[in-house]
Amino acid sequence: MSLLEITGVTRTFPGVRGGPPVRALEPTDLSLEENDFVTILGPSGCGKSTLLRIVGGLDRPTAGTVTLDGRPVTGPGRDRGMVFQSYTLFPWLTVAENIAFGPKQRGMPAAEIREIVADYIDAVGLRGFENYWPAHLSGGMQQRCAIARALANDPRVLLLDEPFGALDNQTRMLMQELLLSVWETHRKTVIFVTHDIEEAVFMASRVVTMTARPGRIKSITPVPFGHPRDYTLKSTPEFSEIRLKLTEEIRSEAIAAAKG
Amino acid sequence: MRPLTPISPRLRIALGLGFFVLFFAAWAAVTLGGLVSRTFLADPITMLQDGWYLLSERGFAEDIGITVWRVVGGFVMAAVIGVPLGIAMGAYKPIEALLEPFVSFARYLPASAFIPLLILWAGIGEMQKLLVIFIGSVFQIILMVSVIVSATRKDLVEAAYTLGAGHTGVLRRVILPAAAPEIAETLRLVLGWAWTYVIVAELIGASAGIGYMIIASQALLATGQMIFGILVIGIIGLISDTAFRLANRSLFAWRFA
Numbered sequence: 001m002s003l004l005e006i007t008g009v010t011r012t013f014p015g016v017r018g019g020p021p022v023r024a025l026e027p028t029d030l031s032l033e034e035n036d037f038v039t040i041l042g043p044s045g046c047g048k049s050t051l052l053r054i055v056g057g058l059d060r061p062t063a064g065t066v067t068l069d070g071r072p073v074t075g076p077g078r079d080r081g082m083v084f085q086s087y088t089l090f091p092w093l094t095v096a097e098n099i100a101f102g103p104k105q106r107g108m109p110a111a112e113i114r115e116i117v118a119d120y121i122d123a124v125g126l127r128g129f130e131n132y133w134p135a136h137l138s139g140g141m142q143q144r145c146a147i148a149r150a151l152a153n154d155p156r157v158l159l160l161d162e163p164f165g166a167l168d169n170q171t172r173m174l175m176q177e178l179l180l181s182v183w184e185t186h187r188k189t190v191i192f193v194t195h196d197i198e199e200a201v202f203m204a205s206r207v208v209t210m211t212a213r214p215g216r217i218k219s220i221t222p223v224p225f226g227h228p229r230d231y232t233l234k235s236t237p238e239f240s241e242i243r244l245k246l247t248e249e250i251r252s253e254a255i256a257a258a259k260g
Numbered sequence: 261m262r263p264l265t266p267i268s269p270r271l272r273i274a275l276g277l278g279f280f281v282l283f284f285a286a287w288a289a290v291t292l293g294g295l296v297s298r299t300f301l302a303d304p305i306t307m308l309q310d311g312w313y314l315l316s317e318r319g320f321a322e323d324i325g326i327t328v329w330r331v332v333g334g335f336v337m338a339a340v341i342g343v344p345l346g347i348a349m350g351a352y353k354p355i356e357a358l359l360e361p362f363v364s365f366a367r368y369l370p371a372s373a374f375i376p377l378l379i380l381w382a383g384i385g386e387m388q389k390l391l392v393i394f395i396g397s398v399f400q401i402i403l404m405v406s407v408i409v410s411a412t413r414k415d416l417v418e419a420a421y422t423l424g425a426g427h428t429g430v431l432r433r434v435i436l437p438a439a440a441p442e443i444a445e446t447l448r449l450v451l452g453w454a455w456t457y458v459i460v461a462e463l464i465g466a467s468a469g470i471g472y473m474i475i476a477s478q479a480l481l482a483t484g485q486m487i488f489g490i491l492v493i494g495i496i497g498l499i500s501d502t503a504f505r506l507a508n509r510s511l512f513a514w515r516f517a
Contacts, residue, residue, distance in 0.1 A: 057421075058421070058422070076418070077421075077422075080422060081422060081423070084415055084418075086415050090434065091438075092440075092512070092514045101423050101433070102423040102424050105423060105424045105425050106424060133517040136517055149423070150423070153423055159422075
C-alpha cells in the first residue's frame with residue numbers, strides 16, 4: 001500500500017450571495033510512495049491548493065478520503081508539514097525559535113531541540129541569522145526558514161503551496177536548488193504545488209497537471225532525470241521536451257480558465 | 261508641503277515644544293494683558309504660585325497620590341477582568357455570541373450616570389471611585405481585546421496546526437503572543453480614559469483627590485488652583501502614557517523590528 005492515498009476527493013464550496021455552489025475539485029485519485037516528489041501544476045483557481053489543503057487537513061473534502069500510512073486524515077497534524085505561499089513565520093519568534101516550534105510542541109528536551117535547530121539552520125543556509133526576527137529577513141530567507149521549520153518537525157509528508165511564488169526569479173531558482181538538495185539528503189515525500197512549468201519539471205519525479213475549474217487530474221508525467229540535479233538540467237533538450245509537452249497541456253487549460 | 265514626507269527628529273521635537281510655548285504665550289498675553297478678567301481665568305504666573313501654595317501648604321501631593329491610586333486600582337481591576345474575557349470572546353465564537361450583545365450595550369452606559377447609584381450601593385468611600393473607573397473601562401477593554409484576538413492571522417494559526425499544535429497550543433503559542441502588543445496598546449488607551457472617569461467621580465462625593473481640589477477651589481473662585489489641578493492631570497497622563505509606550509516597545513521589540 002502507498003504511503004499517501006487520495007481517493008475520490010471532491011470539494012464543493014457553498015455558493016456566495018445566493019449563487020450556485022462552486023465545484024472546486026472533481027473526484028481526484030492520487031497515490032504517493034515513500035520519497036516521492038510530486039509537483040501539481042495547473043492554472044490559477046484549478047483547485048490545486050484546495051487539494052493540498054485537504055491533504056494537510058486544513059480543509060475537509062466534500063466526498064472522498066485521504067489516508068496516510070493507512071490512517072484516514074481528519075485534521076492537520078505534525079505528520080504533514082506545510083509551507084505556505086504567504087510568509088507564515090511567527091513574527092514574535094526568532095529564526096531559531098520558529099524552527100524549534102514543532103519539536104517544542106512535542107515536549108522534546110531542550111538539548112535535542114538545539115541540535116535539530118542547528119542541523120536545519122545549516123541545511124537551509126541560515127547560519128548567522130538564528131537570532132533574527134522574520135521582519136529582518138528577505139522573502140527568500142523567510143521561506144527557507146519556513147521549510148526548515150516544517151522539516152524540523154520530521155513530518156512523513158512535506159506539503160508546499162507555491163512556496164516560491166512571491167519571490168523574484170533569481171531567488172526562486174536558487175531556492176529550487178536548495179530545496180532539491182535538502183530533499184536529496186533528507187529524503188521526504190513531497191507534494192509541491194506550483195503554476196510554474198519549469199519549476200514543476202525541475203523539482204519533480206512526477207508532474208501532475210490539473211484542468212481548469214472544476215479541477216481534476218489531467219495527466220501524470222514521469223520526470224526521468226536522476227539526482228543530484230542542478231540548474232544546467234534546465235537547458236538540456238530532454239528537459240525542454242517535457243516542458244513543451246506540459247506547456248501545451250497547461251495552455252489549453254489556462255485558455256479555458258480565462259474564458260471562465 | 262509634500263504629503264506623507266517624514267521630518268527629522270529634531271524638527272519634530274522643536275515643533276512639538278513650540279506649540280506648548282505658543283499656547284502659554286497666548287494664555288499669558290490675554291490674561292496679563294487684561295483682555296480676560298482674573299475672576300474667570302488666572303494668568304500663568306498666578307497659576308504657578310497657586311500650585312506652589314497647594315503643594316506646600318495644602319498637602320496637594322497627597323491628593324495627587326490618592327487620585328493616582330484610584331486610577332491604577334480601578335484600571336487594574338478592569339484589566340484583570342476585561343482582558344481574559346476579551347480573549348475568551350475573541351477566540352471562542354460561542355462565548356462571543358453569548359456576551360457580545362450585552363457588552364456592546366453595556367459599553368454605552370455612561371460611567372458617570374452610575375455615580376448616584378454607586379454612592380447608594382458603595383457609599384462615598386474608595387470602592388465607589390474604583391467602581392466608576394471599573395465600569396467605564398471594563399466593557400471597552402473586553403470589546404477591543406475581543407476584536408484584536410478575532411483578527412489573529414488565520415495563516416499563522418494554520419501553520420501552528422500543521423506543526424502539531426492542538427487547540428490550546430494555538431491559543432497559547434499563537435493567538436496570545438500575536439495579540440499581546442495590541443492588547444497592551446489598548447490598555448494604554450483605556451488608561452487615558454480612566455483619568456477622565458476618576459475626576460468625574462471625585463467631583464461628586466469625594467473628600468480628597470485632584471477632582472475634589474478642583475471643585476473645592478471653584479467655591480473660592482481660585483481659577484489658578486483649578487487650572488493647576490487640570491495641568492497636573494495632563495502631566496501625569498503624559499508621563500504614564502510615555503512609560504506605557506516605552507514598556508510596550510521593549511516588551512514587544514519584534515513589532516518594531
